[in-house]
Amino acid sequence: MKRIFNPFHYIAGTKSLIFGLLFIATSTLLLYSGGYIQDSYIHIGMAAAPLWKVAAMQILWWIVPAGILYLCGLLLSKSKIRVIDILGTTAFAQLILLLMIAPMLLPAVQNSTLEMVAALQSGAIPSPGMALMIYSIWSFICLALFYIWNYNAFAVSCNVSGWKAILAFICVQVAITIVCAVL
Amino acid sequence: MSVKKNFPTTCPSCGGVLSVKSLQCAECQTTVQGDFAIHPLLRLSADEQQFVHAFIMCSGSLKQMAVDMGLSYPTVRNILDNIIEKLNSYEENF
Numbered sequence: 705m706k707r708i709f710n711p712f713h714y715i716a717g718t719k720s721l722i723f724g725l726l727f728i729a730t731s732t733l734l735l736y737s738g739g740y741i742q743d744s745y746i747h748i749g750m751a752a753a754p755l756w757k758v759a760a761m762q763i764l765w766w767i768v769p770a771g772i773l774y775l776c777g778l779l780l781s782k783s784k785i786r787v788i789d790i791l792g793t794t795a796f797a798q799l800i801l802l803l804m805i806a807p808m809l810l811p812a813v814q815n816s817t818l819e820m821v822a823a824l825q826s827g828a829i830p831s832p833g834m835a836l837m838i839y840s841i842w843s844f845i846c847l848a849l850f851y852i853w854n855y856n857a858f859a860v861s862c863n864v865s866g867w868k869a870i871l872a873f874i875c876v877q878v879a880i881t882i883v884c885a886v887l
Numbered sequence: 888m889s890v891k892k893n894f895p896t897t898c899p900s901c902g903g904v905l906s907v908k909s910l911q912c913a914e915c916q917t918t919v920q921g922d923f924a925i926h927p928l929l930r931l932s933a934d935e936q937q938f939v940h941a942f943i944m945c946s947g948s949l950k951q952m953a954v955d956m957g958l959s960y961p962t963v964r965n966i967l968d969n970i971i972e973k974l975n976s977y978e979e980n981f
Contacts, residue, residue, distance in 0.1 A: 712959055712961070712962070713958055713959060713962045714957065714958060714959055714962075715959055716959035716960055716961045716962070717959065717960050717961070720959075782968065782972070783964065783965065783968040784964070786960075786961070789960070789961045793961075860959065860961050860962060860965065861961050863961070863964070863965040863968055863969075
């Protein structure tokens with residue numbers, strides 16, 4: 705169970721960075737092939753963007769939050785922090801986004817999404833199909849796990865714990881949202 | 888059946904730090920009495936003492952320890968940092 709909620713007790717540094725970059729590359733290809741783009745930290749929208757732009761956005765939404773977490777760690781931690789650990793662990797946490805993105809390419813989910821968009825554009829009251837409802841629950845679970853993994857990435861890489869760490873993580877999430885809105 | 892006894896370092900009554908009053912030779916039973924302070928390393932928990940032992944046996948290589956323990960480098964580094972912090976607080980009163 706601990707491995708599911710906090711894999712960073714067991715993997716960090718260069719190894720997690722390599723895996724993380726593979727997850728980011730796979731997510732990029734999946735998003736591109738499905739005509740999606742990650743247009744914010746945790747939001748994926750439909751857009752026919754070139755591959756380089758999809759990749760750039762994927763890297764941006766990983767590296768900017770990682771940088772903010774690193775700066776926060778420098779301020780809070782009494783330990784020596786390595787950039788490779790914060791980059792590696794946060795990159796590895798992108799696996800959860802990959803798990804969230806992959807089902808979006810299922811025909812049932814795609815059709816359901818298109819029907820919803822069409823209904824919204826025509827002004828009708830949209831009724832999400834079963835596939836979209838199941839996917840919504842799945843994406844909610846993934847989102848919760850994404851935040852848990854990112855918190856644990858921060859806690860393990862920067863050796864912070866307790867209320868101080870939770871409060872700092874919430875502040876960092878607010879800062880990330882503001883920075884992402886500006887970008 | 889031999890029972891593994893843990894070395895007590897804190898008073899079960901008030902939680903204060905214990906000191907050694909007497910020591911005895913296992914060979915001739917000669918007893919030495921006095922008031923000997925417990926070294927800060929002995930006040931660490933059994934797991935922490937085992938960690939310090941493993942750290943020395945690895946020649947201080949945290950990377951090697953991480954491999955041996957099956958943990959990530961920052962996790963091992965964090966355990967060490969927490970022990971350092973504990974030892975610093977103990978040494979203030981040593």
